[in-house]
Amino acid sequence: MVFSRIRKFGALLLLLMPVELHAHLETERIEEVVVTGRSQVLVGEARTASEGVVGQMDLAIRPLLRPGDVLEAVPGLIVTQHSGSGKSNQMFLRGFNLDHGTDFATWIDGMPVNMRSHGHGQGYTDINFLIPETIEKMTFVKGPYHAELGDFSSAGGVHIDTFERMPENRLTFAAGGNGFGRLLGMGGTQLGDLTLSGAIEGQVYDGPWRDIEEDVEKINGLLKLAGSDDVSNWSATAMYYDNEWNSADQIPTRAVQQNLIDELGSIDDTLGGDSTRASLSAQYTHQHESHRSQWNAYVIDYEMTLWSNFTYLLDDPDNGDQFRQRDDRTIFGGSYQRFWVSGQQEHFHHSLGVELRYDDVDTVGLYRTFRRERLDTVREDNLEQGSVGLYYELAWRLSSQWRAVLGVRGDFYWFDVDADDPANSGDDTDEIFSPKASLIYAVSDTTEIYLSGGYGFHSNDARGVVQSVDPVSGESVRPVDPLVESKGAELGFKTQWKEKWNTSLAAWYLELDSELLFVGDAGATEASRGSERWGVELNNYWMLTDVWSLELDVAWTDAEFSNDAPEGNEIPGALETVVSGAISAQYPSGWFGSLRARYFDEAPLVDDGSVESDGSTMVNLALGWIGQSWRVQADVLNLLDSDDHDIDYFYASRLPDEPEAGVEDIHYHVFEPRQFRVAVSYTF
Numbered sequence: 293m294v295f296s297r298i299r300k301f302g303a304l305l306l307l308l309m310p311v312e313l314h315a316h317l318e319t320e321r322i323e324e325v326v327v328t329g330r331s332q333v334l335v336g337e338a339r340t341a342s343e344g345v346v347g348q349m350d351l352a353i354r355p356l357l358r359p360g361d362v363l364e365a366v367p368g369l370i371v372t373q374h375s376g377s378g379k380s381n382q383m384f385l386r387g388f389n390l391d392h393g394t395d396f397a398t399w400i401d402g403m404p405v406n407m408r409s410h411g412h413g414q415g416y417t418d419i420n421f422l423i424p425e426t427i428e429k430m431t432f433v434k435g436p437y438h439a440e441l442g443d444f445s446s447a448g449g450v451h452i453d454t455f456e457r458m459p460e461n462r463l464t465f466a467a468g469g470n471g472f473g474r475l476l477g478m479g480g481t482q483l484g485d486l487t488l489s490g491a492i493e494g495q496v497y498d499g500p501w502r503d504i505e506e507d508v509e510k511i512n513g514l515l516k517l518a519g520s521d522d523v524s525n526w527s528a529t530a531m532y533y534d535n536e537w538n539s540a541d542q543i544p545t546r547a548v549q550q551n552l553i554d555e556l557g558s559i560d561d562t563l564g565g566d567s568t569r570a571s572l573s574a575q576y577t578h579q580h581e582s583h584r585s586q587w588n589a590y591v592i593d594y595e596m597t598l599w600s601n602f603t604y605l606l607d608d609p610d611n612g613d614q615f616r617q618r619d620d621r622t623i624f625g626g627s628y629q630r631f632w633v634s635g636q637q638e639h640f641h642h643s644l645g646v647e648l649r650y651d652d653v654d655t656v657g658l659y660r661t662f663r664r665e666r667l668d669t670v671r672e673d674n675l676e677q678g679s680v681g682l683y684y685e686l687a688w689r690l691s692s693q694w695r696a697v698l699g700v701r702g703d704f705y706w707f708d709v710d711a712d713d714p715a716n717s718g719d720d721t722d723e724i725f726s727p728k729a730s731l732i733y734a735v736s737d738t739t740e741i742y743l744s745g746g747y748g749f750h751s752n753d754a755r756g757v758v759q760s761v762d763p764v765s766g767e768s769v770r771p772v773d774p775l776v777e778s779k780g781a782e783l784g785f786k787t788q789w790k791e792k793w794n795t796s797l798a799a800w801y802l803e804l805d806s807e808l809l810f811v812g813d814a815g816a817t818e819a820s821r822g823s824e825r826w827g828v829e830l831n832n833y834w835m836l837t838d839v840w841s842l843e844l845d846v847a848w849t850d851a852e853f854s855n856d857a858p859e860g861n862e863i864p865g866a867l868e869t870v871v872s873g874a875i876s877a878q879y880p881s882g883w884f885g886s887l888r889a890r891y892f893d894e895a896p897l898v899d900d901g902s903v904e905s906d907g908s909t910m911v912n913l914a915l916g917w918i919g920q921s922w923r924v925q926a927d928v929l930n931l932l933d934s935d936d937h938d939i940d941y942f943y944a945s946r947l948p949d950e951p952e953a954g955v956e957d958i959h960y961h962v963f964e965p966r967q968f969r970v971a972v973s974y975t976f
Contacts, residue, residue, distance in 0.1 A: 334786065335734070335737070335738055335739065335740050335786055335787075335788065336734070336737075336740070338732075338740070338742070338786060339437065339438065339687075339697045339730050339732070339742075339744070340433065340434075340435065340437050340438075340730055340742050340744045340782060340784070340798075341742040341744075341782060341783075341784025341785055341786055341796050341797065341798040342433070342434040342435060342448075342782065342784060342796065342798040342800070342829060342831075343431075343432060343433040343434065343438075344367070344431075344432055344796075344831075345429055345430070345431050345432075346365040346366070346429065346430040346432070347428070347429045347430075348425075348427055348428060348429070348455075348459070350365060351365060351424060351427060351430075352425075353876060353878070353884050353885070353886040353914050353916070353925075354886060354888065354914070355886065355888065355912040355913065355914040355927040355928070355929060356424060356927075357912075357929050357964065358371075358373065358377060358381065358420075359419055359420050359422050359423075359424055360373075360380070360381035360419055360420070361381075362419075362422070362424050362427065362430070363381070363383065363398075363419070363450065364872070364890065365430060366385075366430070366432045366448075366450060367829065367831040367845035367847070367872070368385055368386065368434075368829055368831075368845060368847035368870055368872075369383065369384070369385045369396075370383065370384040370385070370867065370870055370890065370892050371383055372384070372938040372939050372961075373938055373939075373961065374541060374542045374938060374939045374941075374961040375539040375540075375541050375542075375563070375600070375961075376499075376506055376508075376537040376538060376539025376540070376563070376564055376565065377420075377497055377499070377506055377508050377537050377539075378420060378508060378510070378535040378536070378537035378539075378564075378565055378566070378567060379418070379537075379539065379565060379598065380392040380393070380412070380416055380417055380418040380419075380420075381417075381419075382938070382939055383396060383417070384865070384867050384870070384892065385434070385447045385448065386434065386435075386447045386448070386800070386802065386825060386827060386847070386849055387825040387827060387849035387850070387851030387863070387866045387867065387868075388446075388447050388825075388851075388866070389863075389864070389865030389866060389867075389895075390415075390447065391413055391414075391415070392412065392413055392415060392416045392417050392418075393405070393406050393415040393416060393417030393444065394413070394414055394415035394444060394750055395415070395444055395445070395446040395447040395750055395778075395804075396415075396417070396444060396445070396447050396448055396449060396450075397441050397442075397443065397444040397445040397448075397449030397450075398417050398419065398449065398450055398452070399449070399450070399451045399452065400419070400422060400452045400453075400454070401452070401453060401454055401529055401573055401575070402573055402575055402588040402590065402627070403571060403573050403590045403592060403625075404623075404625065404649065405417050405418070405419060406443070406444045407594070407619070407621075407651075408443070408651055408677050408751060408753075408754070409651065409653060409656060409675060409677055409753045409754040409755060410619055410656070410753075411596065411598070411617040411618055411619035411656045411657065411658070412596070412598055412617050412619070414750070414751070414752060414753045415444045415750065418567065418569075418596075419452075420510070420533065420535060420567070421512055421531060421532075421533030421569050422452070422512075423476070423478070423491050423493050423512050423514060425462070425464075425476065425478060425491070426454045426455055426458065426478065426491050426514055427452055427453070427454060427455075428453050428454060428455045428456075429452075429453050430450055430451070430452050430453075431450065431451045431453075432448065432449070432450040432451075433448050433449055433450075434447065434448035434798075434800075434829075435447070435448060435744065435746070435748075435780050435782050435800060435802065436726070436728070436746045436747055436748025436749075436778055436779070436780050436802075437728050437729075437730060437744040437745065437746040437780075437782065438699070438728065438746075439643075439645075439683040439684065439685040439699030439700065439701045439726075439728050440629075440643075440645060440683060440685070441748070442647065442679075442681045442683075442701060442703050442726075442748075442749070443679070443703070443749065443750055443751050444750050444751075445748050445750075446748040446749070446750060446778035446780070446802065446804060447802075454514065454516070454529070455480075455489065455516075456487065456489070456516065456518045456527055457480040457487045457489050457518065458478050458479055458480040458489045458490075458491065460478075460479070460975045461478070461479030461480070461975065461976050462476070462477070462478050462479065462973050462974065462975050462976075463476070463477050463973065463974050464476040464477075464971055464972070464973040464974075465971070465972055465973075466969055466970065466971035466972075467969070467970060468927075468967055468968055468969030468970065469500075469967035469968055469969070470497065470498050470499050470500045470964075470967055471496065471497060471498030471499075471505070472495075472496070472497045472498075472967070472969055473495065473496045473497075474493065474494070474495045474496075474971070475493070475494045475495075476491065476492070476493045476494075477491065477492045478490065478491035478492070479491075485519055485520075485521075486517060486518065486519045487516075487517070487518045487519070488515075488516070488517055489514075489515070489516045489517075489518070490513075490514060490515045490516070491512075491513070491514045492511075492512070492513050492514075493510075493511070493512040493513070494510065494511050494512075495508060495509075495510040495512075496508055496509055496510075499540070499964070500556055500964050500965050500967070501540040501556050501557070501558065502553070502554060502556045502557045502558070503540070503553070503557050503558040503561045504538045504539075504540055504558055504561050504563075505538060506537050506538050506539065506540075506564075507536070507537065507538050508535065508536070508537045509535070509536050509537075510533075510534070510535040510536075510537075511532070511533070511534045511535075512531075512532070512533050513530075513531065513532040513533075514529065514530070514531050515529070515530045515531075516528070516529045516530075517529075523578060523579045523580075524576065524577060524578040524579065525576075525577050526574070526575060526576040526577070527574065527575050528572070528573070528574045529571075529572070529573050529574070530570075530571070530572050531569070531570070531571045531573075532569070532570050532571075533567070533568060533569040533570075534567075534568045535566065535567050535568075536564070536565075536566040537564050537565060537566070538563065538564035539563045539564045539565065540556070540557075540558045540563070540961075541558070541560075541563055541600060541601065541602065541961070542602070542939065542940075542941060542959040542960055542961045543555070543557065543558065543559060543959060543960065543961070544559070544945055544947070544955075544957045544958075544959050545957050545958045545959070545960065546947075546955065546957050547559065547947060552947070555935060555962045556962065556965075559601070559604050559947070560601040560604065560612065560614055562599065562614070562663045562664055563599050563600055563601060563614070564598075564599055565596065565597055565598040565599060566596070566597050567594075567595065567596040567597070568593075568594070568595050568596075569592065569593070569594050569595075570592070570593045571590060571591065571592040571593070572590065572591050573588070573589065573590035573591075574587075574588070574589050574590075575587070575588050576588075582632060583630055583631060583632035584630070584631045584632070585628070585629070585630050585631075586627075586628070586629040586630075586631075587626070587627075587628055588626055588627045588628075588629075589625070589626035590623075590624075590625050590626065591622065591623065591624050591625075592622065592623040593621075593622050594619070594620070594621050594622070594623065595619065595620045595621075596617075596618070596619045596620075597616060597617070597618055598616065598617045598618075599614060599615070599616050599661060599664055600614070600615060600617070601613050601614040601615070602943070602945065602959070603943070603944065603945040603946065603954065604945050604946055604947060605946040605947065605948065605950075606944060606945055606946040606954040608660070609946070609952075611660070611662045611667060612662060613660075614660070614661045614662060614663070614664075615658060615659060615660055615661060615670070616657075616658070616659045616660075616661045616664070616666065617657070617658055617659075618655055618656065618657040618658075618659070618672075619653070619655070619656050620653070620654045620655040620656075621651055621652060621653040621654060621656075622651075622652045622654075623649065623650070623651050623652075624648075624649070624650045624652070625647070625648055625649040625650065626647075626648050627645060627646060627647040627648070628645065628646045629643060629644070629645040630642075630643070630644045630645075631643050639688060639689045639690075640686060640687075640688055640689075641686070641687040641688075641689075642684070642685070642686055642687075643684070643685045643687075644683070644684050645681075645682070645683050645684075646680070646681070646682050647679075647680070647681040647682075647683075648678075648679070648680055648681075649678065649679050650676070650677075650678040650679075651675075651676065651677045651678070652676055653673075653674055653675045653676070653677070654674055655672065655673075655674060656672075656673050656674070656675065656755070657669065657670075657671065657672035657673070658670040658671050658672075658763075659672075669712065670763050670764060671711065671712055671713065671716070671755075671763040672712045673709055673710060673711045673712060673716070673755060674709075674710050675707070675708060675709040675710065675754045675755070676706075676707075676708045677705070677706070677707050677708070677754050678705070678706050679703060679704065679705045679706075679751075680703070680704045681701065681702070681703045681704075682701070682702050682703075683699065683700065683701040683702070684699065684700055685697065685698070685699035685700075685728075686698045686699070692734075693733060693734045693735075694731070694732070694733055694734075695731075695732045695734075696729070696730065696731050696732070697728075697729065697730040697732070698728070698729050699727070699728035699729065699746070700725070700726070700727050700728065701725075701726040701727075701728070702723065702724070702725050702726070703723065703724050703726070703749070703775070704721070704722075704723045705721065705722050705723070705751060705774055705775060706719070706720070706721045707719060707720045707721070707754040707757050707758060707774060708754075709754050709755055709757075709758045709759075711755070711759070713761060713763065715759075715760050715761040716755065716758065716759040716760060716761055716763065717758065718758035718759075719758065720757050720758055720771075720774055721774075722773075722774035722775045723775075724749050724775045724777060725747075726746065726747040726748060726749065726777075727746065727747055728744075728745070728746035728747070729744070729745055729746065730742060730743065730744040730745075731743045731744075735785075735787075738787055738788040738789070739785065739786070739787040739788070740785060740786055740787075741783075741784075741785045742782070742783070742784050742785065742786070742798075743781075743782075743783050744781065744782045744783075745779075745780065745781040745782070746779070746780065746781075747777060747778065747779045748777075748778045748779070748780070749775050749776055749777050749778060750775075750776055750778075751774060751775055751776075752772045752773065752774055752775070752776060753772075756771065756772040757771055757772060757773075757774045758771060759771060772806075773805075773806065776804065776805050776806050776807075777804075777805045778802060778803060778804045778805070779802070779803050780800060780801055780802035780803065781800065781801050782798050782799065782800040782801075783798070783799050783800075784796060784797050784798030784799065784800075784829075785797055791835075792834060792835045792836075793832070793833070793834045793835070794832070794833045794834075795830070795831065795832045795833075796829075796830075796831045797828070797829070797830050797831075798828070798829045799826075799827075799828050800826065800827055800828075800829070801824075801825070801826040802824070802825045802826070803822065803823070803824050803825075803854065804822060804823045804825075805822050806820065806821065806822050807820040807821075807822075807823055807863075820853070821853040821854060821855045821857065822853065822854040822855060823851065823852065823853050823854055823863055824851070824852055824853075824854045825849055825850065825851040825852075825866075826849070826850055827847060827848050827849035827850065828847070828848050829845070829846070829847045829848075830844075830845070830846045830847075831844075831845045832844045832845065839877050839878060839879055839880075840875070840876070840877050841875070841876050841877075842873075842874070842875050842876075843872075843873055843874045843875075843876075844871075844872075844873040845870075845871070845872050845873065846869075846870070846871050847869070847870040847871075848868060848869050848870075849866065849867065849868055849869075850868070851863045851866035851868075853899070857899070859898075859899040859900060860898070860899035860900030860901060860902075861899065862896035862898070862899050862900060862901040863896070863899075864895075864896055864897050864898060864899065864942070865895055865896075865897070866895055866896065867892045867893065867895045868893055868894075868895065869891075869892065869893040870890070870891070870892045870893075871890065871891045871892075872888070872889065872890035872891070873888070873889055873890075874886055874887065874888040874889070875887050882917045882918045882919055883916075883917050884914075884915075884916050884917070884918065885913070885914060885915045885916070886913070886914045887911070887912075887913050887931075888911070888912050888913075888914075889909065889910065889911045889912075890909070890910050891907065891908070891909045891910075892907065892908055893907040894906055894907050895940075897940060897941065897942035897958065898942055903942045903958065905937065905939075905940035905958070905960075906936065906937060906940070907936070908934075908936035908937055908938070908963070909932075909934060909936060910930060910934065910936070910963065911930070911931040911932050911934075912927065912928065912929050912930065912931060913927065913928040913931045914926070914927050914928075920975075921974060921975050921976060922972070922973065922974060922975070923971075923972070923973040923974075923975065924970070924971070924972050924973075925970070925971045925973075926968065926969070926970045926971075927968070927969045927970075927971075928966065928967075928968055929964070929966065929967050929968075929969065930963050930964060930965060930966045930967070931966065932966070933965055933966035934963050935962055935963060935965075936962075936963055937960040937961060937962055937963070938960075938961045938962070938963060939960065939961050940958055940959070940960045941958070941959045941960070942956065942957070942958050942959070943956065943957075943959065944956045944957075945957065945959065
């Protein structure tokens with residue numbers, strides 16, 4: 293299997309090589325390069341205090357253990373992993389345990405990444421198909437204040453754009469501890485009036501675990517064709533991703549304390565998964581005399597299989613509790629946006645947008661398994677889910693110092709589930725209306741104050757929307773609300789001092805009507821109460837000199853369920869304090885380095901707060917040199933060799949010879965031990 297994948301990767305790389313060589317032999321053209329990054333304060337452009345842009349310049353020297361780590365460039369966002377390298381990351385932001393993305397919307401080249409009614413959980417966000425070097429910029433926002441963001445955006449969202457033309461033609465080889473290997477080829481060429489760009493990546497990784505080899509075998513590919521003239525530009529992008537892996541999931545504390553395993557061990561050594569994703573997307577922009585229009589369309593073919601075992605022998609003492617989750621779907625979607633200005637002095641800037649999305653889910657299933665062999669089916673459904681979103685936003689310059697942003701959004705959803713149990717089949721529809729507003733005061737050319745408020749939402753799993761019987765227990769259950777509303781407000785400012793120091797401060801508040809979610813691991817729906825969160829965020833970026841820069845981001849959150857209950861009001865997994873920082877240097881001679889650290893403190897694991905996780909600190913280091921044609925980068929991941937935890941859960945599981953009811957315990961996933969990686973790139 294691995295050799296066939298290497299052959300496929302080699303063939304793809306050979307196809308790309310003529311593109312790179314052709315580009316190298318062309319007469320070079322001088323192009324304008326626009327540098328984007330955290331050094332931009334966005335005064336005069338931002339609609340809220342808590343939004344920003346991260347560019348490739350910021351990402352290039354960031355040491356990455358996994359592709360999902362690029363999301364930590366969003367200040368205050370924590371990205372962890374409790375399973376194998378091919379699974380979606382666990383994310384935390386603004387007092388949310390976002391699971392795999394339930395309340396944080398992610399888009400790549402105009403395509404939504406969050407999966408609705410997914411086999412492993414609502415909003416599942418897997419960006420392992422993203423090649424970090426191809427990212428041109430990441431535009432992030434926080435809070436439900438932006439009309440263009442709909443589903444899954446209560447905590448915020450990020451739009452990730454890849455380069456229209458790759459900035460250079462590059463071959464990269466990387467190797468490191470635990471069997472890590474990576475080969476990347478990327479480049480672009482001019483074909484008359486058209487630009488053709490591509491990137492091919494192959495990666496293998498065994499991981500540090502005692503009882504398993506992750507045996508990651510990943511292939512990524514991207515091909516983009518783009519063109520433009522005086523009034524329009526367009527691009528068409530094809531992407532392909534294929535990955536297989538084994539995984540070491542979270543383990544019970546007592547198993548380590550009893551010396552049954554160590555922290556790098558496993559209870560079930562047959563876990564893992566595989567996933568493929570192929571997409572085709574297109575974007576077209578036209579500048580008319582009176583307005584600018586933008587069209588976007590995409591189709592995504594996606595499959596995932598995941599084997600997990602969190603409770604071991606609790607439900608089935610003979611065969612164990614391993615289960616398989618399956619998701620096989622095709623997604624169709626598109627959008628239209630129109631931008632125009634009006635007023636005698638162009639004081640009114642308008643934007644109007646329409647979004648369509650349709651998920652045709654051929655199979656979404658949950659099965660009991662033993663060592664990856666199917667024993668029986670818990671449920672197996674096919675479903676259709678669609679939505680139409682319409683939004684309008686007005687940016688109004690009231691005076692030289694005051695401006696306002698007024699927005700409104702309406703969304704309509706429909707759900708149609710064909711379940712293996714007729715009692716859980718059905719259809720439903722729902723709609724939601726989400727107003728937004730911001731008022732901005734410019735203290736000076738470099739300082740603005742923002743007051744923002746708005747409504748947002750996330751959708752629930754279609755199976756939970758129509759079901760009436762729990763597929764595990766057989767008991768009657770109530771369907772959940774299709775769409776769950778959130779509402780929030782924020783007060784903050786942005787400022788820049790002497791073009792050296794950018795800082796922003798935001799105090800925010802958010803209510804969520806219900807955190808009702810379909811739990812893919814159990815095949816059932818769990819209902820939780822409404823919640824209230826408020827917090828403060830301080831983000832800083834200093835250009836200390838022309839060489840040295842410093843970052844420091846601090847976020848504090850108070851999160852509780854809004855209704856009192858005997859079991860308590862704490863929200864499990866809600867982080868209170870998150871701190872991240874970096875000191876970086878880029879010398880004109882080519883030497884560079886970046887030392888990055890992030891910390892998050894303990895969090896409640898049960899509603900009454902009687903059980904908490906420990907805090908965690910991670911430090912990573914990157915050092916390197918860039919010459920005219922060569923680049924060398926050495927990364928030290930987990931520099932301090934910390935054995936802190938990526939994530940902690942508290943629930944009951946059962947090991948051999950334990951009571952039938954199992955034992956409630958903290959289950960955790962430890963940081964991967966310190967490891968070294970070296971990447972060598974040749975640019976031509």
